Amino acid sequence: MKTIRKYLSIVLVALFAFTACSLEGEDNNTSTENKTESKETADKKTDGNMKIGVSLSTLNNPFFVSIREGIEEGAGDDAETVISDAQNDSSTQSNQVEDLITQGVDLIIINPVDSTAIASSVEKANEANIPVICVDRGTDSGEIVSFIASNNVEGGKLAGEYILEKVGENAEVVQLEGIPGASSTRERGEGFKEATDGKINLVASQTANFDRAEGLTVMENLLQAHPDVKAVFCQNDEMALGASEAIKTSGKDIVVVGFDGNEDAISAVEDGSLSATVAQKPKEMGKLAIETAIKYLKGEQVEEQVDSPLELVK
16 A cells, blocks of 8 residues: 555656646746747837937038938938038048947948948947948948938939030040049049040049039149140039139139039029039938838838939039
8 A cells, every 4th residue: 555655656746747847848938939029029110219320421511411401301200310420520420430339329320421431330330230321422341221322323424424515525624523432432433434434535633522612722723734624523512613613713614514413503503603413312312311211120121222313404
């Protein structure tokens, strides 16, 4: 009898232990599933629960002011934006992006001063698992979820074709380039070259750093060195407006083509100070950038590249 009781006790203990283990296993599985589910939910942001950092190359240029306005309007109540102005300084921009990373923003929109210099900042954001979107200018390395910009190569071609139409082949032409290292500088120059290579006499191509005052000074010097110039392609409107002042003072009749389509340039085309501008839509570009950011944070699919429209205003 004692043997039977001992045997039953052993069976009951084993059965209890097995049941407890099974229940514990079920609890652990449930806990893991809940954690996974919570992580997925946390990764997808909801309206009003997004903090998006924005680093713009400069707000001393109407074009980028319009991009900021588009971002602010597009954000609405869906996202909080933290916007900084790099004042066309790569070091300042790097510090500002690092500050945004430290703040733990959900995503960073960057309009680089210099596409090479910004690369290390993009890589730091990647390491911190903060997604990056570039607008107007790209980055030479690092991963971005989307690039929102006009097709700068096509815009450069539009400018080159228009200049050829106005001055004909073999005419002396100069080019004012943007900030060295900026992707837009390279791409606009590339498009202009594709349209005009071997068809014009490009006597000079110098940087004026996308700046109006520098555009005036550089153009004054070029007019002295090349008095027979018939046209100038400026890789943005600010340089074109500066160049047109220098040309006006010289009394010469020279075709001036800008790039951006800002308000001052459109007015200058209307009054004849500029011959034409390749018009972008910066406000729309800003809206596209913030809309893409919000979609991405909600877990929706976004395009790797979004083209903003262009047109030649003449």
